[in-house]
Amino acid sequence: MLDPESAEAGAALEQSLLADFAAVFSLNIAFQRGLMTRLLRGPISGDDPDAAPILMEMLHRAKVVAPLRQGWQLRAEMVDLLATRAASLRAKVSFTALAAADLLAGGEQMIFAPEAFAQAARTFQFFCYHRARDTRAASLQDTAPWVEYVTALSEAEAPLLAPYLPLDGVTRLLEIGGNSGAFALALLERHPALQIAIMDLPAVCHLGQSYVASRPEAARLVFHAGDARVDPLPTVRGGPPEVILFKSMLHDWTEKAQRDMLARAADHLAPQGRLIICERAPLGAGDLPLGLGLAPHLVFATYYRKAEHYRLLLADLGFELLAPVEVEVDLTFQILIAERRG
Ligand SMILES: C[S@@+](CC[C@H](N)C(=O)[O-])C[C@H]1O[C@@H](n2cnc3c(N)ncnc32)[C@H](O)[C@@H]1O
Numbered sequence: 310m311l312d313p314e315s316a317e318a319g320a321a322l323e324q325s326l327l328a329d330f331a332a333v334f335s336l337n338i339a340f341q342r343g344l345m346t347r348l349l350r351g352p353i354s355g356d357d358p359d360a361a362p363i364l365m366e367m368l369h370r371a372k373v374v375a376p377l378r379q380g381w382q383l384r385a386e387m388v389d390l391l392a393t394r395a396a397s398l399r400a401k402v403s404f405t406a407l408a409a410a411d412l413l414a415g416g417e418q419m420i421f422a423p424e425a426f427a428q429a430a431r432t433f434q435f436f437c438y439h440r441a442r443d444t445r446a447a448s449l450q451d452t453a454p455w456v457e458y459v460t461a462l463s464e465a466e467a468p469l470l471a472p473y474l475p476l477d478g479v480t481r482l483l484e485i486g487g488n489s490g491a492f493a494l495a496l497l498e499r500h501p502a503l504q505i506a507i508m509d510l511p512a513v514c515h516l517g518q519s520y521v522a523s524r525p526e527a528a529r530l531v532f533h534a535g536d537a538r539v540d541p542l543p544t545v546r547g548g549p550p551e552v553i554l555f556k557s558m559l560h561d562w563t564e565k566a567q568r569d570m571l572a573r574a575a576d577h578l579a580p581q582g583r584l585i586i587c588e589r590a591p592l593g594a595g596d597l598p599l600g601l602g603l604a605p606h607l608v609f610a611t612y613y614r615k616a617e618h619y620r621l622l623l624a625d626l627g628f629e630l631l632a633p634v635e636v637e638v639d640l641t642f643q644i645l646i647a648e649r650r651g
Pocket of ligand 1: 438441459460462463485486487488490492508509510513533535537538555556557558561
């Protein structure tokens with residue numbers, strides 16, 4: 310594991326690359342052509358067929374590579390960054406390019422006709438949940454890229470958000486839509502007596518199992534493949550969950566689907582249990598990154614709801630929302646904790 314100072318420097322470099330047009334443009338191409346892997350092995354010649362002058366100039370201007378007399382090499386800080394974050398950077402660069410292209414081509418639609426935008430945007434096709442309903446090789450192949458992207462986001466969000474989840478004394482947590490387990494691992498690391506079950510789609514659970522396999526916390530984590538809208542919700546180590554968590558999950562759904570999923574969770578929860586919703590807040594709360602780094606979040610901006618929206622849904626189920634906690638990540642996250650009334 311990285312020391313906190315190197316991890317912070319890596320996160321800052323990654324963020325500045327993702328905000329910069331030349332960096333996203335050129336890194337995206339370099340990853341696609343396998344050039345980053347080759348540069349990591351050592352310098353490349355200026356005659357290399359992949360070292361196209363425009364591409365290398367952009368990588369140079371973006372401070373990814375430095376010129377040699379006869380070629381190019383990665384800058385030292387890029388070597389350090391790629392040693393720990395190559396998969397994360399690749400996933401984020403590719404998604405930033407996709408989101409920016411959709412927004413620049415269809416920004417008007419995104420704001421004034423969001424449903425049409427969602428139908429047309431490649432960003433939304435990238436999250437092909439319907440391909441995650443089984444674990445055939447082709448389904449896993451289609452599911453892996455977006456799971457990798459969501460995992461990269463969660464790895465960055467979890468250390469900032471996990472301290473605000475009130476889990477002291479909690480031993481059984483169910484995370485619905487917990488993806489590869491990146492967020493759950495951070496919770497398990499902080500709370501040694503905690504056991505977590507993740508319910509997610511079959512291909513996602515399959516990929517998640519390999520993602521967590523090498524981590525000691527995985528002994529306290531179980532994946533349960535299913536559809537949270539219709540399949541029975543799992544117990545956690547044989548008992549009802551004391552907390553059911555929806556992290557960046559509900560915004561994908563219509564209000565009716567959100568209500569139904571929350572109602573099922575409420576029915577399944579231990580009597581004194583809590584529901585926790587953790588979601589990005591609508592734009593307007595907190596600072597905004599205004600560079601290219603905004604694109605991957607702006608593309609979903611019409612889906613982020615106010616705490617009041619969730620308060621009303623939960624009130625209908627007999628739950629009371631405690632004061633929302635706001636945490637600055639890339640955008641502002643709100644952590645909404647709800648308990649049964651009375
Ligand atoms: C936007 S991702 C968020 C993942 C994760 N909670 C995070 O914050 O990184 C939404 C997750 O919900 C899962 N999901 C979508 N539909 C689902 C369903 N019907 N039942 C269970 N999980 C579902 C997806 O597979 C995905 O992992």
